[in-house]
Amino acid sequence: MTTLILESDFDDLNLNEVAETGYGIQAVAGATGLGLPPVTVQWLEGAGDGSRYRNKRVLGRDIDLPLDIVGRDRAHLRELIGRLARMMTGECTLALIEDDGSRWTTKVHRVGGGEYTLSGALDVQTTITLRAGDPYFTASAVTTQTVKGDAGTRSFLSDLVALPVAASQAIGTILLPNDGDVPAYPVWEVTGPGRDLHVVSANGEALRWNGTLAADEKLIIDCREATVVDGKGVNRYANLAPAPRFWVVPPGTSTARAELLDTTAASQISCSWRARRWMVI
Helix, strand or coil, X not given: CCEEEEECCCCEEECEHHHHHCCEEEECCCCECCCCCCEEEEEEECCCCCEEEEXXXXXXXXXXXXXXXXXXXXXXXXXXXXXXXXXXXXXXXXXXXXXXXXXXXEEEEEEEECCCCCCCCCEEEEEEEEEECCCCEEECCCEEEEEECCCCCCCCCCCCEECCCCCCEEEEEEEEEECCCECEXXXXXXXXXXXXXXXXXXXXXXXXXXXXXXXXXEEEEECCCCEEEECCCCECHHHECCCXXXXXXXXXXXXXXXXXXXXXXXXXXXXXXXXXXXXCC
């Protein structure tokens, strides 16, 4: 059974608390908006019959969340309603925790709902409508693939399938397992020494950085934000080669080619990402 939790900067609400303790705020059956998100599709209309598909854009999702709020007494019931009301004043994180402990989240804002009728009992029922601008649920767990330099051959070993290269070059193939439903955005972190980073996706999309890293100096490339900074936060975007491709990690297991020149045993390349899903049950 999936457990829902609402989180903000100042409070966390376990939406399975009534089932666990007999009191609290409980998400009940009837939630909508947790499946496939809406899309807008563009079609090309020609002179002939029919039309041709051009592309689509995935839209944000609206989630209707029915809640049962149960207090120990009237004062406790007012406290629970107040906590929920304060939570709904700003951005929240809706977290879904599956039976195996995996955790998936999306940022939400209240856009409607929240009405209820007082019946004199110690519980009330209401439905709140939340909008998630990001249509995907993102895994909290980070997947990281790390490869290190070798002082003797200057090639990446262990996690890489070695290719024959010159002694001053580090090159190899790295596996990128993505258990999500949609592409994930990688973050590349490189520890020097080294120069001329070159990472190529299985489809041949190339991202090249022509700068140089001293020993222990770091470079961080965020493919979602399209940013390139060093370990001190200094912008190093200018060292990118022309027409950079901030490519994504597709669902399933794919491979990428990584290359770095003038490496030592201290050199390291890490590729990290969070899986994303259309829906979580």
